[in-house]
Structures are given as C-alpha cells and as structure tokens.
Amino acid sequence: MAELVCxxxxxxxxxxxxxxxxxxxNAADTIMCPASNEDRPSIVLSIVSDIIDKSKNQEIVRLIFPMTKDKDVLEATWKKNAKIMAEKVLSGKNxxxxTIGDPYLYSTWIYMHREIKANHPEMKISVVPGIVSIFSFASKIGVSVAEGAEKVSIIPSCYDLTTVKEIARNSESMIFLKDGRYFDQVIQVLKDAGFPDSSIFAIGQDLGTDHEIIRKMTLGEVSDDTLTTKYFSILVVKRA
Known part of the structure; x- marks a missing residue:
C-alpha cells in the first residue's frame, strides 16, 4: 500500500x-513541495536539493499556496492541493x-492532513518531525527559550497589537515568527507591557541560508536599521 509521508x-x-x-x-516516488506562486522557487525544495538521489529520477510536484488572508481562497487551495496529493498516493505512488521547520507548527501540512484524513481515512500517513527555527535561532544567539517557571508566547504575526500587548504582559519570552515587515510595530507595545530596555532583543532572517542575518541587542538599543523587512524572519524578546 502506498504511503504519504510529511x-x-x-x-x-x-x-x-x-x-x-x-x-x-530518498525512498519516495514523488516529492511534493509548497511554493507561493508559479514563478518563485520553492524554499524547502532548495533545502533538500543536494540530498535528493538524482539517479532515481523522482517526480517533483510544486503545490501553489498563494500568500493571502482570504479564507475562501485559502480553503479552496487546501482542498485542491490535498486532492492532488491524495490522488497521487491512490495511484500507487509513495x-x-x-515543509520548512516542523509539520505541526504553522505549516501548510496541517490543512493538507485535515482534508486528506476527512476524505481518505484509510490512507497510510506518517510524519517526520523537523527542527524549528525557534530552537535553531536560540542556539545561534545563545539565549534560552525558557527556564524555570518562565512562560513563553509564540506569535505568528504582529497584526493585532492589542492582543500582542495582552500576551506580553504575562510572558517572560516572546517569539514572533514569519513576517518581519511588522516587527517595528511591536517595540513600543513591548515597552508598554513592561519589558525593560535591558531586555534581550534578537532578530534573525533567512536562517540557515547564505543570506542569513542575525542581530542581537537590548530592547533599548533597537533602531530602524536593526530591524528586518523579510517574511521569513524571527524575533525573540526576553524580559530582563
């Protein structure tokens, strides 16, 4: 029986x-990967390109996931891509x-898995976990994610500053993922929530690539030229 592995x-x-x-x-017949549009390369495919066994001539299928917040568009995309994935497995292909990071942390896989399980409950599915940027970045900057009884909050975007402030008031560590274009908006929010200027403030973008940038400072030292505008970014702030 063919299998689907994330x-x-x-x-x-x-x-x-x-x-x-x-x-x-390397055991798969077909490798599927997400991409934001037809013209842009798949970032995750570039991560694994050197380890793929080229002699096997594996089929590579790009699944397009548009960068949008439109719920109707997203749901239609999930259904379409889940159908493509399921049909390939049902045809007998492994x-x-x-996916970047781990399949169960802000990943497109979560929606694919939900759709496929609902429509094909008999399908054999397994998942291989991956190292997430949070822990890779913590290792690079030498800062603990949490210790003792500290509370950690993970924020996938900075759009709702009121919610960010409420969460920040009750957190010792704040981790902001994905969209560096909004990091500048959280600085005053963190200060208003009681994070002192001496708090650790670290930004990373394009982790693990040739274009990796890492900056570590205190909250009080942050200026416009220390921020990032890249989508694939991470910000860690730890209360002093």
Whole structure:
C-alpha cells in the first residue's frame, strides 16, 4: 500500500535535516513541495536539493499556496492541493510532502492532513518531525527559550497589537515568527507591557541560508536599521 509521508526539513540549513528525513525523501516516488506562486522557487525544495538521489529520477510536484488572508481562497487551495496529493498516493505512488521547520507548527501540512484524513481515512500517513527555527535561532544567539517557571508566547504575526500587548504582559519570552515587515510595530507595545530596555532583543532572517542575518541587542538599543523587512524572519524578546 502506498504511503504519504510529511517531512519537516528544518529552518534552512541542510545539515539540520534528520537522518529519518533524508531516508524518507530518498525512498519516495514523488516529492511534493509548497511554493507561493508559479514563478518563485520553492524554499524547502532548495533545502533538500543536494540530498535528493538524482539517479532515481523522482517526480517533483510544486503545490501553489498563494500568500493571502482570504479564507475562501485559502480553503479552496487546501482542498485542491490535498486532492492532488491524495490522488497521487491512490495511484500507487509513495509521496513525500516536504515543509520548512516542523509539520505541526504553522505549516501548510496541517490543512493538507485535515482534508486528506476527512476524505481518505484509510490512507497510510506518517510524519517526520523537523527542527524549528525557534530552537535553531536560540542556539545561534545563545539565549534560552525558557527556564524555570518562565512562560513563553509564540506569535505568528504582529497584526493585532492589542492582543500582542495582552500576551506580553504575562510572558517572560516572546517569539514572533514569519513576517518581519511588522516587527517595528511591536517595540513600543513591548515597552508598554513592561519589558525593560535591558531586555534581550534578537532578530534573525533567512536562517540557515547564505543570506542569513542575525542581530542581537537590548530592547533599548533597537533602531530602524536593526530591524528586518523579510517574511521569513524571527524575533525573540526576553524580559530582563
């Protein structure tokens, strides 16, 4: 019976791929990967390109996930891509779906899995976890994500500043993921929530790639030229 395997491919550095991830990718007949549009390369495919066994001539299928907040468009996209994925498995092909980070942390896989399980409950599905950017970044900057009884909050975007402030009041560590274009908006919010100027403030973008940028300072030292405008970014703020 053919199998669908989702593989978490880590934050960007191919050396952070697990042995299990490499084995699963090279055992597949078809490798499927997300891309934001037809003209842009798949970031996760670039992570695994060097470990793919070229002699196997595996089929590569790009699934397009448009960058939008339109719920109707998103739901239609999930259904369409889940159908493509399921049909390939039902045709007898072992399929691997590769995703950045871990499959169960803000990943397109979550929606694919939900759709496929609802329509094909008999399908054999397994998941290979991956290293997430949070822990890769913590290792690079030498800052603990949490210690003792500290509370950690993960924010996937900074659009709702009122919610960010409420969460910040009750957190020792704040981790903002994905959209660096909005990081500048949270600085005053964090200060208003009681984070002192001496708090650790660290930004990373394009982790694990040749274009990686990491900046670490205190909250009081932040200026416009220390911020980032890249989508794939991470911001860690730890209360002093």
């Amino acid at each position: 593989v978490g491919c880590g934050p960007g550095d191919p050396e952070l791929l697990t042995v299990k991830a490499v084995n699963a990718i 399929v691997v779906y590769i």
